[in-house]
Amino acid sequence: MSLWERLFGKKGEDADSDIGEIKVSKSLDKNFKMIKDMLEDCDDVLFREIKMGIDGNYRAVVISIDGMADENIVNEHILKNLMVESRIAPPDIGVLKRQASDVVRDKTLSAAEMKEVETIEQAVIDILTGDTVIILDDYDKIIVIGTKGWEIRDVAAPETENVIRGPRQGFVETLRVNTALIRRRIRDHKFKIKGYKVGRRSKSDVCVLYVEDLVNEDLLEELDKRLKSIDIDVVVDSGYIEQLIEDSWNSPFPQVQHTERPDVVTAELYEGKAAIVVDNSPFVLLVPSGFNAMMQSAEDYYERWGIATFIRILRYFALLIALYMPALYIAVTTYHPQMLPAKLLVSIAANRTGVPFPAVMEAVIMVITLEILREAGVRLPGAIGQTIGIVGAVIIGQAAVDAGIVGPIMIIIVSITAIASFTTPSYNLAIAIRLLRLVLIVAAGILGLYGVTLVTIVVLVHLCGLKSFGMPYLTPYTSYIKKASDLKDTFIKVPLSNMHDRETIVKESERKRMRDHRDEDLNKEG
Amino acid sequence: MEGNKDIISIDQMISILILTAISTGILSLPRRLAEIVPFDHWIVLLVAGLVVLAMVAIYAWIIKLKPGEQYFDILTDALSKPGAYIAALLYIVYYVGLIGFVTRIFGEVIKVYLLVKTPIEIINVSILVSCIYLSRKGVEVLGRLSMFILPIGSVVTVILFLLSLTKTNFRNLLPVFQISPAQVLQGVPATMLSFLGLEVALFFGGNLEKPKESTKILFAVAVVVLFYLAVLVSAFSQFGPIQMKSLVWPTLDLFDTVDIPGLFIENVQVLVMSTWVMAVFSTIAPLYLAGTITLKSITGFGDQAALAAFLLTFIYFVSLVPENLAHVYKAADGFTRYFASIVVVGVPLIVLISLLVQERLKKGAGEGA
Incomplete structure (x- = not known):
């Protein structure tokens, strides 16, 4: 899977398994009709029937959604290539006849994100996600090109978690922007973004973010289990996910932390937590989070x-x-x-x-x-x-x-x-x-x-x-005696140079996060 | 990852034990000692502390011999099935009695200091019901709770003692070393009442994360003895042995009027009473839980909350039997002397001896073969 696909969590392998009863057939008209029937009365869907080849012998249909697909990509890199460029350099007719799909896919389309799907349902989902679909005549797969590009709210200072000192970036409603905001802070290949699709009808993108060697495997497994067990028609906001995965729904206390700040997510990822980014929500969830985390503010770490x-x-x-x-x-x-x-x-x-x-x-x-x-x-x-x-x-x-x-x-x-x-x-x-x-x-x-x-x-x-x-919710207040240093970041905060260790949820072997700067400085002066 | 696994660390166990031992006994301990011995009360306390230390050492040994096993199973191993049932029944009766006694004193104190017009029944039932809530959650939650309460309680207590120091006169402690060994022995049983509850270590021992560390629970005894020592010293140095006899709960009177010029509050009762309610809760709750666990192992019935509710009826009844406070203390004294000592010292001692003999026999058999 390419980095691009990872980054934008386009396709969760497991989430797709239940869809797709109708296989794509060889006949363009049949495929086209089926998709058209499914998307009947959806006036924002654009169907463009085109003819390719030097004589216009090859038919194709390009389908995208007005407002969700990037018009520039569709026009410049799909339609122009298929309709105009393909006529300039006439391909070998024999080859084209046999492998029109290969020519189109590998030689004509100049788009980075591309895949092929084998079922009509999957194609429709991709259309509804904002991608562009190309149906070729005499080919039993449908080409999907990543053209997601809709109006995005500008990255602005978060409204709920203001700080005097610290970055002024907050998450927006688009998943890919949010994950990119975090990725920009972590150039670490151990930082993973795993995609899910949640919601029977809405098929919302949900990504789980974690740092591979720091996060507890049990946590990931549990998270995976809980996310997959969600059976709901539409996920509107991360608040839905929060309520459906939390441990105790009848407690007045929140058991999942939410934040609008990418810097907070970055810091918590390196404390061994996992983050859940939900498309269409500027609030990213962090688990596990107890009382202590809820009493911390980003600024605490930027000041002395x-x-x-x-x-x-x-x-x-x-x-x-x-x-x-x-x-x-x-x-x-x-x-x-x-x-x-x-x-x-x-x-x-x-x-x-x-x-x-x-x-x-x-x-x-x-x-x-x-x-x-x-x-x-x-x-x-x-x-x-x-x-x-x-x-x-x-x-x-x-x-x-x-x-x-x-x-x-x-x-x-x-x-x-x-x-x-x-x-x-x-x-x-x-x-x-x-x-x-x-x-x-x-x-x-x-x-x-x-x-x-x-x-x-x-x-x-x-x-x-x-x-x-x-x-435990009150960690570390309920188990500190073994190591008093577990209290280093609670109602007190010790100097940054003394916070050598990560939080206790991180594996024992990966606790260390910093060399002791203090001793070195003393040596220099002495 | 689902729910609680009912495993506690040794730190949590120590916290539980400290908080279990400290409860209503602390209020009247100075008076009860003053009634029996004329001076050198602290020596009596230290001797009693040594006795308790030996007692808890037995518990630690038992836990170590049978790591990870529930107390009822240990009882079955040591005393055979019928013996275990009888012992478990004794424990339940003991817990019902002890909790009833603690609850009654608690109600009386609350009535005097906080809610003069509220019926004692309401006070008793409300604290017991909140204990049922904890019984439902199990040992792990209790461990965390104790761990959370202990440091806060300690800080508040130290502040309170410092505040009460303004009126102390250490000359009241004189003369020293005038006590005879016979008098010491007379005073020890009365002191033991204040140490009841430590046997919950046996019931929670099976839930220890590392049973090999069980000897560390002796540390809890040391802390409790030190704390009682501090209470005794400050109470006697403030009131003197003569006045002490006329005070029902001298420890509360100790903090009654703190007079520090410039202090915003001249009355720290809010702090004292909230801390004390916490302390009593953290005594009743472990006892209640231990009683519930025992009942569970006898009946094999799974729902802890229902079992706890079943016990509540008896405890409530016991807590209201004595007519007045004097009766309560008299009954409690008899209870400690004749019944509790069997359950708390006798049964564990028999269990330990039986286990050791079994082990010796097994080893002998192993060597013989």
Whole structure:
């Protein structure tokens, strides 16, 4: 298989096996009719009947889709060659009669990507993929030429994972561009791209990316099994794949990481992970990924370790605030006022005089309002979204306090919680946290601090039982004692020069990834 | 790659054991010691620690002799089938009793410190139900959970101790070395109550990744003894042996009022109580799991959650039998002295001797042939 085909994952060998009951026949008219019947009422399909040869003795049909096939290639390299060039240099009639296909395929068409298919169904799929199909008279195969070329969104900075420092490239909706973005960063022949076709009807291209000697074979096998077991009509986005291959579909926690950044994918590939690129989706999936990966941002690795560590700790702290702050406030004010210092207690009580609801209701009202505002802000266009934020946060909040429905401290707490929850780098983890926060609020309302701790325990048990493709979700927090260095890239980040080893999912023999630069520098100076 | 294989590393085993041992016993340990011996409580603790060390060494030896085997199978090997069933039944009764006791104390403490008006039944059932959730998941999840909780718990505990140091007066520990050996022996059984639970090592030993390393579980005992020592020293140096007798849960009173000028909170109860709830959960859960595993091997019934739910009814009942706290402690004392000691020390000792004799015989037979 040529590099070209590998790169663009055109054809998964296994995915094709189930299609193709109708063999291509020798008769052009028969083949043509069959394809035409299948593509009836598809007005974007172009059928071009041509005559080749010096006297126009040989018939052929060129089929492509308007808008998906690159017009330039079709016109310049297929039609022109077949119709014009073939007349300039008359081939030996005898040869042409016997091997018209060879002449066309090997001598006439100047296109890089080409293959032959033997079934009508496969030809139709290729047409629908954006390739151009040539049916020759008196030949029992159909020639397919890679002409995929449609409008592609420009590679732009990713919208969801902003960094101050780091590359400003994000994935787009076209698989071949996405894989190329990663390939550009890795000039390593061990980096493999394996193609699949998923979706009974949509036949979407899905590629699994990995570095051959780093990735765990069990992971690839499992991934292969899970991808092949998907039986769905249409795959619209990588979100479909994510939900269909994840370990535990009823957990609120995401077990597959998604990213828009090619640099993140590159780095994770060399930590022994596998990436899944899905056509028509700018989000690439990474497996296995646990809690730790979801708390990392690309930028952590581009800045010096002290700053990165500080930001990481800050992020974990913000996560705790986002989870617990409203619940703790409710628990302490409702059930355990003795836990507060007297002065603080008086201040809180004074603020809450006149508020008609218990603290739980107050919190639920505010948190739900906030969620509504957030949802509204996301749906609205940028400029109006900001207005909603200001109207919601400032005006409604102030009015609610003035009206005496909500205490000012609750407003402060809910606002801090909201801001803190934005620091979680992974969007899908942040959603899980938001859900859990509501659960905690209710638990605090029913059982106070004990309820909060109980929910925490149950969530921890759940997290400890969770796995992402065989890797425990809380790795390395649940198995670090053997090697403390497993914690090097968690809530702390040690200097890059100390991160000699890859993550623990990589094979033992391939752990080493870097020479110790530090010793060398010291020697030089000394 | 599917699901959990129920294999734990030795680190996880040590974490489980440490967290299992530390629970409700810690709250009353200083008082119970103060009631029995007038001074030198720490010597009593160290002696008890040595006894426990010997006990756990027996467990480690058994695990080493029969690597990778479930405890019930080991029991069958050592005591024959009927013997194994009787022993397993004893263990189940023991676990029901112990969990019932721990749950009751837990409920009482929560009622005093956190939820004054909530019925104790709700507190008891809620913690037990969350343990069922863990029982369903198995040893591997428990191992990871313990490994996760332990460092966080340790950090919080160290901070709490540092905060409580402001009021200590080490003169309260005087005089030293005045205790007689007889008094030590009197105090040891009362201390043993705080070490119950370590025998879960036997039940989880078969799930160890490398059974040859099983002797490392002695490390867990050392950690627990050290921790108790720290609690004893700071409790006695703060309250003195006389005042101690009148405190129901001196360890909690230790952190009751931390007074550090400039500190945002003058009350660290939020931290203390959450940590303690975690500690109790991580005690009840392993015990519960061990009980469920035993029940599973007796009945051969596969669904762990159903078995755990079945046990719940008994545990719940046991936890509500004593009328008041004094009864609870009295019953617990009798339970430890007469029943637990048989199950925790007696049965494993018999098993070990039987295994060693069998091995000797086998070796003799091998040499003879």
